[in-house]
Amino acid sequence: MGSAADYIEDLQVGGRLVFTTEEIVQALGKSVPAVRAQLRRLKEKGRIADPFRGFHVVVPPKYRRLGCLPAEQFVPQLMAHLREPYYVALLSAAAYHGAAHQKPQVFQVMLPKARRGLECGGVRVDFVARREMSGTPFVERNTPAGVIRIASPAATALELVGYPERCGYLDNVATVLAELAESVEPAALEAEARRAPVAWVQRLGYLLVLVEQNELADRLDRVLAAGKRFVVALAPWQRVEGVPRDTRWQLAINTDVEPDV
Structure with a gap:
């Protein structure tokens, strides 16, 4: 799997909207700093949010204005x-x-x-x-x-x-x-x-x-x-x-x- 963007797309296809930093680092096989940099870019675009340190949610388009999942x-x-x-x-x-x-x-x-x-x-x-x-x-x-x-x-x-x-x-x-x-x-x-x-x-x-x-x-x-x-x-x-x-x-x-x- 190439990127964090690909990872969250696959999550949504499987019906999941939450993941941890540890899970995505393991899935991508990249360093923690490299993965965090990708996550920051996704967060800036409003595609993910971080309700808790190390715990992330995917934000589908219908919740972008809310800025998080309910x-x-x-x-x-x-x-x-x-x-x-x-x-x-x-x-x-x-x-x-x-x-x-x-x-x-x-x-x-x-x-x-x-x-x-x-x-x-x-x-x-x-x-x-x-x-x-x-x-x-x-x-x-x-x-x-x-x-x-x-x-x-x-x-x-x-x-x-x-x-x-x-x-x-x-x-x-x-x-x-x-x-x-x-x-x-x-x-x-x-x-x-x-x-x-x-x-x-x-x-x-x-x-x-x-x-x-x-x-x-x-x-x-x-x-x-x-x-x-x-x-x-x-x-x-x-x-x-x-x-x-x-x-x-x-x-x-x-x-x-x-x-x-």
Whole structure:
């Protein structure tokens, strides 16, 4: 095989759109500096992009304006390359489940440890860390480039209240929950709540009542009744002195939540 351009053409014919520097160096049988020089020229022409050091994507003509592949078409392969477990999470997961109040500006991915986000052309990927993510249920969806893992609707509901600052804060979380609730199975929510932090369950119960999803809220009541709970802040980033308490959910109501529904 003669050139990097030939290599990426052959990749596309075979239905692949991602490759590593190591793979192309081995395929071309040339030195690393020589191959990198060819890759730089292809990148300048917009034919490839580099979402991560040593990991490249082929950019077909229909995505040239974006300057990269859509995140769902390379994130699974990147995570396999990095040997990291993952699933699509938070607002991005909610959008897959039909709660697309607004298209997320970033593609949110849950990992077991912190990692810097990345930008590739007009694509932004935000990595969120949750140490105990290994037991989180997920579903798989087909994409043009393969299969992607997405947090289940029940897991997504709980993680939205667990990471409100990554989701536009509580007004937006409540708005998304109102739409996401249609996809959440009550039994699945109850099961997932039993392994979630108690404070997440308390906050989610309050917000579900707020958006009139009482059947789901009742399931969370059952979970909380089985253990100890303490008063926690609805908005952890705000003060709680002198604010009213919600006795059902044991919450200090230190902010007004106004969902856009």
